[in-house]
Amino acid sequence: MALPHLHLISFPLCPFVQRSVILLKHKNVPFELTLLNPQELPDWFLERSPTGKVPLLLVDQDTAVFESAVISEYVDDITPPPMLPTAPLERALERAWIAFVSDLVMAMHRWMTAPTEEAFRTAGDEAAKGLQRLEAQCKAAPCFSGPDLSLLDAALAPVLMRLDLLQDPDGPWQPDDYPLLASWWRHVSSLPEVKESIVEDFRERLVRFLNAQEGFAGPRLAAGLAARGH
Ligand SMILES: N[C@@H](CCC(=O)N[C@@H](CS)C(=O)NCC(=O)O)C(=O)O
CATH class of the missing domain: 3.40.30.10 (Glutaredoxin)
Known part of the structure; x- marks a missing residue:
């Protein structure tokens, strides 16, 4: 067809x-x-x-x-074959965890744009709680639910890509605290479809976006990212 x-x-x-x-x-x-x-x-x-x-x-x-x-x-x-599981309960769980990751995206966004140190810590704590839940849920390998990429992997990869770039000493993503997610990210970040899913100047744009935020988080994260270079 x-x-x-x-x-x-x-x-x-x-x-x-x-x-x-x-x-x-x-x-x-x-x-x-x-x-x-x-x-x-x-x-x-x-x-x-x-x-x-x-x-x-x-x-x-x-x-x-x-x-x-x-x-x-x-x-x-x-575009068969389907990636979404066919069994109703597995489908429901995949959708539920994708919704969970969407909330994590929003917590990460609040963290990246927090106007005050207090808001930065609150949003960072929310994101860390989400990551802890995901770490506990991460039972398969090398992808989140097994050997093959799933819709959940595709939803979570953009979050880890940003958190990994923006590592902050007080931030939610401390890879040593999340050994399973860290190993998951090592695999998923090596996949061509993930590497090629961002604009070429993603990093520079992210620095510009962060610097354009007023208040605490943006300039701090931008400075850290710029300092770590390429
Ligand atoms: N629930 C939506 C969220 C999409 C979303 O928030 N997109 C942002 C950009 S990353 C947006 O378009 N924001 C514009 C706005 O909120 O007006 C989805 O999963 O597609």
């Missing part, structure tokens, strides 16, 4: 879009990618996107699918 034309709308640093990119690359699905500047959203995007958020997937340029978890399942559905 011929695949529809898939056009993914993104912001250059969005961890939710990165899930879709990992999946599309993993499944070798051709797609078009448009990067928008979140500060200057064009009218066509605001008209098409019910939430104003990315990812937005335009299918045959006509139908707009939104919400990253839904986009992932749609892409998985149209």
Whole structure:
């Protein structure tokens, strides 16, 4: 069956879009990618996107699918063999943990943009709690649920990519505290679909984004990232 034309709308640093990119690359699905500047959203995007958020997937340029978890399942559905488990309970658990990781993305975002030291520590603690839960849940290898990449791996990889880049002495990601997640990340970060899921100048853009944040966290994390160089 011929695949529809898939056009993914993104912001250059969005961890939710990165899930879709990992999946599309993993499944070798051709797609078009448009990067928008979140500060200057064009009218066509605001008209098409019910939430104003990315990812937005335009299918045959006509139908707009939104919400990253839904986009992932749609892409998985149209590109057999399926990555989402077929047994109802396993499907439910995969979806539940993907939702859990979405909350972790938000805690990480609050941590990266915290205006005060107190907010930085609070968000960092929330993210650390999420990581502890995931560490306890990480029972397979080398991927999260077994030998093969899953939708959950694709959802979690963008979080670890950022936390690993932004290592901070007081931050939530201290690899020695999470041996299973650290080993998971060593494997997943070596996969081409993960390496190629970000823009070329990701690091420089991340530094610019952090420096543009007012208050405590952004400039601190940007300085650490810049100091560690390439
Ligand atoms: N629940 C959404 C969250 C997507 C999301 O928050 N995307 C951010 C960029 S990383 C966004 O578009 N933010 C713009 C806004 O909140 O207005 C999903 O999983 O797709």
